[in-house]
Structure formats: C-alpha cells, structure tokens
Amino acid sequence: MATIQENIAAKFPQATFEEADVLQINIPDAQLHDLAKTLRDEYGYDYLITIVGIDRVECLGAIYFLSNTKTNQEISIQVTTTDRQNPVITSIADLWSIATIYEREVYDFYGIIFLNNPDMRRLFLSIDWVGYPLRKDYDNGPDSNPVTLEAEPQSDDTHVYTRGEDGKIVCTEKPIFAKNDFVVNIGPQHPATHGVLRFRTAVDGETIKKIDVYMGYIHRGVEKLCENLQYMQTLHFMDRLDYFSAHNYHHGLCMCIERAAGIEVPRRAQVIRVLMDELSRIASHCLFFGTYCMDLGATTMLFYTLRVREQILDIMKKTCGARMTFNYDCIGGVMADLDPDFVKDVKALLATIPANIKEYNKIFTGNVIAEGRLEKMGIMTRQQAIDWSVTGPSGRASGWACDVRKTHPYSIYPEIQFDEIVMTEGDSMARFKARLLEMEQSAHIIEQLIDNIPEGDYLAKVPKVLKLPQGHWFQLVEGCRGVFGVYIESDGGTQPVRMKFVTPSLNLAAVVDEITSGNKIADLITIAGSLDYIVPDMDR
Amino acid sequence: MEVTTKSMPYEAWKDNEYIEGLVEELRANGTNVLVGTLDKLINWGRSNSLWPLTFATSCCGIEFVSLGAARFDMARFGWEVARSSPRQADFMMVAGTIVNRMAPVFRRLYDQLAEPKYVIACGGCAISGGPFRKSYHVAKGIEDIVPVDVFVPGCPPCPEAMIYGIMQLSRKVKVERFFGGVNRQEKQKEFLADSPVAQKAEEIINGEQA
Numbered sequence: 001m002a003t004i005q006e007n008i009a010a011k012f013p014q015a016t017f018e019e020a021d022v023l024q025i026n027i028p029d030a031q032l033h034d035l036a037k038t039l040r041d042e043y044g045y046d047y048l049i050t051i052v053g054i055d056r057v058e059c060l061g062a063i064y065f066l067s068n069t070k071t072n073q074e075i076s077i078q079v080t081t082t083d084r085q086n087p088v089i090t091s092i093a094d095l096w097s098i099a100t101i102y103e104r105e106v107y108d109f110y111g112i113i114f115l116n117n118p119d120m121r122r123l124f125l126s127i128d129w130v131g132y133p134l135r136k137d138y139d140n141g142p143d144s145n146p147v148t149l150e151a152e153p154q155s156d157d158t159h160v161y162t163r164g165e166d167g168k169i170v171c172t173e174k175p176i177f178a179k180n181d182f183v184v185n186i187g188p189q190h191p192a193t194h195g196v197l198r199f200r201t202a203v204d205g206e207t208i209k210k211i212d213v214y215m216g217y218i219h220r221g222v223e224k225l226c227e228n229l230q231y232m233q234t235l236h237f238m239d240r241l242d243y244f245s246a247h248n249y250h251h252g253l254c255m256c257i258e259r260a261a262g263i264e265v266p267r268r269a270q271v272i273r274v275l276m277d278e279l280s281r282i283a284s285h286c287l288f289f290g291t292y293c294m295d296l297g298a299t300t301m302l303f304y305t306l307r308v309r310e311q312i313l314d315i316m317k318k319t320c321g322a323r324m325t326f327n328y329d330c331i332g333g334v335m336a337d338l339d340p341d342f343v344k345d346v347k348a349l350l351a352t353i354p355a356n357i358k359e360y361n362k363i364f365t366g367n368v369i370a371e372g373r374l375e376k377m378g379i380m381t382r383q384q385a386i387d388w389s390v391t392g393p394s395g396r397a398s399g400w401a402c403d404v405r406k407t408h409p410y411s412i413y414p415e416i417q418f419d420e421i422v423m424t425e426g427d428s429m430a431r432f433k434a435r436l437l438e439m440e441q442s443a444h445i446i447e448q449l450i451d452n453i454p455e456g457d458y459l460a461k462v463p464k465v466l467k468l469p470q471g472h473w474f475q476l477v478e479g480c481r482g483v484f485g486v487y488i489e490s491d492g493g494t495q496p497v498r499m500k501f502v503t504p505s506l507n508l509a510a511v512v513d514e515i516t517s518g519n520k521i522a523d524l525i526t527i528a529g530s531l532d533y534i535v536p537d538m539d540r
Numbered sequence: 541m542e543v544t545t546k547s548m549p550y551e552a553w554k555d556n557e558y559i560e561g562l563v564e565e566l567r568a569n570g571t572n573v574l575v576g577t578l579d580k581l582i583n584w585g586r587s588n589s590l591w592p593l594t595f596a597t598s599c600c601g602i603e604f605v606s607l608g609a610a611r612f613d614m615a616r617f618g619w620e621v622a623r624s625s626p627r628q629a630d631f632m633m634v635a636g637t638i639v640n641r642m643a644p645v646f647r648r649l650y651d652q653l654a655e656p657k658y659v660i661a662c663g664g665c666a667i668s669g670g671p672f673r674k675s676y677h678v679a680k681g682i683e684d685i686v687p688v689d690v691f692v693p694g695c696p697p698c699p700e701a702m703i704y705g706i707m708q709l710s711r712k713v714k715v716e717r718f719f720g721g722v723n724r725q726e727k728q729k730e731f732l733a734d735s736p737v738a739q740k741a742e743e744i745i746n747g748e749q750a
Binding site (some may be wrong): 103125126138140141144145147148149150152188189191192195196216217218219220221222224225228236237239240243244287290297302303306307308310323324325507533536 | 592595596597598599601602603605609610611613623624625627636637639640641642643644645647657670672674676677678679680684685695696698740
C-alpha cells in the first residue's frame, strides 16, 4: 500500500493522503480523471464500488470507492468543491460504465454536475423537483415538494455538460432515444418487473434497441432519514431495503458501527448472525426461483419453493418474532437469544433441502422449455460485470469471483469451509444455476455451525446512547443479491453526518440495457428476471 | 342484523359497531322487498369472489405473494384470481409505500378499476407513511389520494392479518345496496370532476377536435 501511496504522491504532487480503514486520496478536481485512470490501468483498481456524495456545509464533494479485483484492496478518492451554486466535478463515466448511474444519483441528491457525463439527468426524483434533498440546507417543509396527482412531467431529452474553450460550462441537450425510435413503455405497474420499475424500451420490430431504466417509484429517502436518527434507530431501515437480505444488511450496518465504536461482539452472537444470514440466503433464493419461474410461465414452482421459505420464516419467527422485518441484529450482538427449538427446526430444514433442490431441478432446470429460454440468453461477460459492478450470484455467474465472504472475510466466515460458486457462461441459465448451487453451500455452512453454537452472551454491553468518534468507515458484506456496503461519516455526535448504503440492485437494474439490447422483447423478462433485483433496494 | 362471512362467529369480529352503523345508515329508509332480496343474492356472490389487483410496491407485496401461495392460500376464500389489469379487478390491496413519483400512477390505477371498487390500505406505509413518514419523497398515507375501505396495520401485516382485512371488506360488500347504490352509473361529469387524469385526457381530445 505504501508503494502505491509513494508512486501516486510522486505523480500527483497535489494529492494528499488520509489513512482511514480505506486509504483516501484527496485530489483537486482537475486531476481526478487522470488519477482514476492511473489507478485503474496501472494499479488494477478496476471495480468502482460506489460514489458517495457528501455535503460538509463548507464544501460539497464526492468520494469514489475503488477496489482491485485481484488483490481485493480498496482505495478511495475524495474530490470536493466549495462552490455551492454551481458545483462541478469531472465525470469518470468513460472509465466505468456504472459511473454514469452513480453520478446521476449524486447529481440528484446534491446537485453536483458531472462534466462530460453522457446522461446528466435526475435519477430518482422528477425533473421539476425543487432543491437537492441530501444537502444540509434542503427545505423539507410540507410545501416544498408536495405530493401531487398531476401526471409527472416527462422529458425525452437528457443533458450533457462540457467545459467550453473559455472555461465556461456549456449545457447541450441530447435526445435519449434516436429520432424515429418506437418506444414501448413497460411498467411501473407490470407483473413481471418485480415491483415498481419502469423500462422505456426502444424497439425495432421485436428487437430491443435501447432501454432507459426509469427508477424512483419507490424512492423513500432512507439515507436522509438516517441523518436525523441515532445509530440504533437507523438499523430498522435495513429490513426494508432488500427485505430478503434483512439479516445480512443488518449485519453489515452493525459491523460498521461496532468497528467505529470499538465494540467486541460475543462469539455466540457472531455465530447466530452467520446462521441467520445463510438461512435468509436460502429463503431469498427460494423466492427468486418461485417468482422467476412464475414470470416464465411455470407457476407451480412458486408453490414448491415457497414451501421451503415458509419453513425458514417459521424458524425466524420463533426467534425474531416477525416473518419479514426482523430487526434482529443490533449493535453489540443480537436482540434476543435463540428459541429453544432452533437447532431442532434447522436440522429438520436441512434434511429437506437436498430433496427440494432435486425437485426444482426435475421440474424446471432440466425442462426443455426452460433450457431453450434461458441458455445463451442475456450473456454478460466478466468484463461487463466488473464494468457495471454487478456482484452477487449474477456477477459470479459471469466468472467474477466477487463474494465478499471470501474477498473480505468478516465475522466468522474465515473459519468456515464453503465454496464460492463461480461459473463462466454468464447467461440467464448460469445465473439461475448459481443460485441453486449457492443454496447448497449455504446449507453446508449451516450444517457446520448448527452443532457448534457456543454458549455465552448474545449481546455485548453497549451504552444506550451511542456516540461514534469523529471519522468515517466503510464496510462491505455479502447480501443475497450482491455486495452491500455501508459508509458512515461521523462528527463525534450521536447521529451520523452521512450514511450511504451501497446496494447491489442498483447495478443489476443499470446493466439491463447493456445485456438486453439486440435481444427480442419477449426475452426482456427472462434476462431482467434472472438478475433478480429488488426495487426498494435500488431506490432506497 | 348480524353480518358475517366465512362462517366466522359474529362475536369474534372486531369493529362490529362500524358495520352496524353502516347497515343502519343504508337501511334508514327501509328496503324494497324485491330489490333487497336481489341485493342479497348478488352481494353474496360478490363478497365471495373479490378479485385483487396485483399491485405491490415493497415489503408488504411479498407477504401478499405468501398469501397467494399454498400455505395461506387465499384461493380458499375466492380471492385467488389476482389480476394484472385494473379493469378486471374488484379491489386493490395497496401493499407498500406510495411515494411522490408513484402517487399519480397509483391514482390512475384506481381510476381504471371498474366500479364498484374497493381499496385496502395494507401496512404502516400505506396507512400513514409508516417508518418513512418524515421522508421528503413519501406520501403520508394513501387516504389523501384515494378513498380507503379497510386499513390493515402491520409492518408488514402477516398473511393472517391480510386475510382478516379482506374478510372485513367482504363483510362490507355484503351489506351494500347493489341496486341504486354502489352500482350506479356515474355521471360522466362527476367522474371527470374527480379524476384529474381523465380531465386531462378530455382536454386533449377536445383540443384535437377543435
């Protein structure tokens, strides 16, 4: 790490460094693009995890989290600007495709314009939205942006901002679709978009030319809400982002806060957390099989797969008291001890899983129709997966080993034997099969732990009102759909200054355009469904 | 009059005062023997085959899926035919948060439901905004957007609660006056006055004609 720092310092004399859990490089905007390019091409930081927008009152800015897919090391770049009226940062959308979407999100929340971004529109909010909600001076009064029943104004144009020769910023309008494109609207109310997501699909006959993914139909502003809550109060939102990965997301946020506050989690709690994570992974994949097959016309699968899911939900209900929004992991451990029946129930579940997987394969995987519809459909290469930061089973089906449990082992995962499922085909069938195999691995993890749950406390002693020291922390965990990240910035108080959630579904939806274009419109459901995004997770 | 459905004992229901009040209000001027009997027959059929619209925005929608699957099996009660088109549905179960961007879409879906139509607000978000009430982009309850018949609290409500909610709705449907009541053909002007979407469409059509 030191050598990189020295080399960067030699090449970019204006760069300053800040040691945190991730090395942070502060750089003026003029050199951002060069630095990002150097890091990507020379040092192998080819995976853009996220761009975090920040408002520190005296300055606005963005923090770029990069990762090296070979060494799995992270580095971050911070760029700030003091101009609050017309904040401008150079875009890196030509280096990473996913940056287009990330930058749009930052623009939407903070009003920072990214120069040369080919698509500088708002992402979640409507074009006539007043103000930028995540700025500290945003007026959240009832009159500022009331709920209206007027149809939302739509625009077929996007903007590109460039710097003219005289140094002034020039805004040019650019149409989203070509002039004579035939655009079909799919969603937001559509049974196969898995929630309220909208695809504006330009088609040529039956062939998809371009898809404009239109999000925000369930954007709930979780990140802003967190800024006005104490750390413990922010936890419950994790249940409601990706409601299938509720335990995993809780685990991530808790770990981040615990690391910042220096809280030691008892061993028993760690084992319970991992058990719950893996149980929810099985439940989540089960629901994926059910709904996905239902979209493709195999309605029966839903009933078979939900059978296992209900069994898992019963186990969780006994311990956590809820079927979906568990709110079980808390800072310092878990809310309550395991139910006395837990071990017995989980063993009964494990006994049924091999038979169930066999059954799924019999009904669907080996089915001629399924093979015909899924194989060679929507191929995503490894390069594309990294370029769009598509993680989770979808990324691994394309050959990118991105499982956080292996790349950044956390909690007790280093002690556990399990295989990371990496496939090479990258088509819809591979994404489907990767999940089936992951279910087996999760069951394998549970098998190893279920007889070895250590005795002891399940909750560490934590002060009622928790204060984090000044600083910032970044934590990654493996959700059911991919990498979930938490960024917390604290000023030493009881409430976070900034809390950013890096959710996998945003990337999964963003990549739809890339891998569907050229396919038939009927295959849109096959391909988009196989990515398995959750709409509240992408919108937050 | 004891209104009940699915053989549930009348005492086991909550909110009996409400349904009694409703009956009293509807029967205040007496009931025609013939029409009243026909009403009963039709309402018996209607209340036992309420078709929901497949409409879910977030977490509650997943419980709605569970409700349709084998374990909770809403098909037992005659509610299984979840329609994806609002034109074919009787009621919409608003399962999830409604945000600013969704509100006009949601209203349009409601307008497209065929009369007589019903709305169940399912879960904290639909009732009041729930945990997201203070957010800048969340409607504080759907009651400001559409009239609501039944509220089902919970976050998300468990499928049993949803069954209870729909049963309450079918109780309500049972006592309604179908003839001369909920089945009235709405006057076009009244309809337009209520619906901004239809109004706009009207304006566009008129504009084109002129």
